[in-house]
Amino acid sequence: MSADAGEPGPRAAILRCYAAMEQALAGSGRAAPRPPDTPTEVLDRAARTGLVRVGAARRLVDLFSEARFSRHPMTEADRLRATRALDEVLADLGSRP
Helix, strand or coil: CCCCCCCCCHHHHHHHHHHHHHHHHHCCCCCCCCCCCCHHHHHHHHHHCCCCCHHHHHHHHHHHHHHHHCCCCCCHHHHHHHHHHHHHHHHHHHCCC
């Protein structure tokens, strides 16, 4: 996922990265996010079913939680970390039969 110049900022980009991960998991059947799920529950189910490795997904969930619930500014470095984590998660999902 590339960061577009027109994006409003790192916080919104991080939230979009997490949403993209959820969307990618939506078609996965057993690991598909459900409305009452917390981000950690989504991650745990995806890892438990073998769809994703925990490392990158955990980094993305942690950044999402920070961006969603904190008041301090998120940085371009945070945006880059979220983007890289999403790329790893999507690669994991793409490598599954």
